[in-house]
Each structure stands twice: as C-alpha cells, then as structure tokens.
Amino acid sequence: MRTKKYSSYAQIDRELEILKIERELSLQKLHFEIQDVKENLEPKNIVRGIIGSYTPIILGPYGKIIGLVIPFIKNWIFKKRGR
Template identity: 85%
Template sequence: MRTKKYSSYAQIDRELEILKIEKELSLQKLHFELQNVKENLEPKNLVRGVIGSYMPTILGPYGKIIGLALPFLKKFIFKKRGR
C-alpha cells in the first residue's frame, strides 16, 4: 500500500468520511448476505431447492410444462374455494 500525502486536514477528513461510508456499505452487504443464507436454510426453502433440482430428472421432458402449469392451477383452485 502506498503512503498518501495530504496537504490539508480537509483532505484527511474527506478520506476518513469515504472510508467510513465504505465500511457501512460492506456491513450492509454482509447483513444482506447473512439474511439470504438464513432464508435459504429454512426447511421449506431446502425442500423446495431439493425438489426443484430433482424435478427435471423425475418428470423428464414434461417437467417444464408441469412446472409452468402448477402456479396457474394453484390460483384456479384457490379462486374456486373462495367463491
């Protein structure tokens, strides 16, 4: 790392402010990533991930068609129950 030379205290203050903001951004990114990890480790998401990865193998060529149709069928069924 090179040694920086400053000609005024204002430059030093500006550099410190930039470093402070960069630190806050890094902490926010870390917090966001930890939230993602926690969500991915929830049981429902683990099951969804395992089923999603094996679905094409199990269903073969019809897997994509069924995967696209399921949300529409789900909406249709819940609309019928709501009436």
C-alpha cells in the same frame, strides 16, 4: 500498500468520510448475506431447493414414465391398506 500524502485536513476528512461510507456499505452487504443464509436454511427452502434440483429429471424424458407409474403405486398402496 502505498502511503498517501495529504496537503490539507480537508483531504484527510474527505478520505475518512469515504472510508466510513465504504465500511457502512460492507456491513449492510454482510447483513443481507446473513439474512439470505438464514432464509436458505429454513426447512421449506431446503425442500424447495431439493425439489428444484430434480425438476429437470421430472420434466424430462422420465417425467412421463413417472407420471404413469405414480397412480399405479398409489392404487397398490391403498389396496394393501384395505386388506
């Protein structure tokens, strides 16, 4: 990195103020990223993410087959419990 040469204290102060603002922005960005990670690790969001990854399969060509098979499986389970 090149060293900067300043001709006045005002330039130094301005550069320090810019660096301070950049640091605050970086800290805020880090804070928001940590919050996003915490939210993504909540159980409801993990389940939602898993379901979301299978949505194309469910809505795709297998969706109709699954939609037809689920009621039969459900009825079979309830009949077995009734015995």
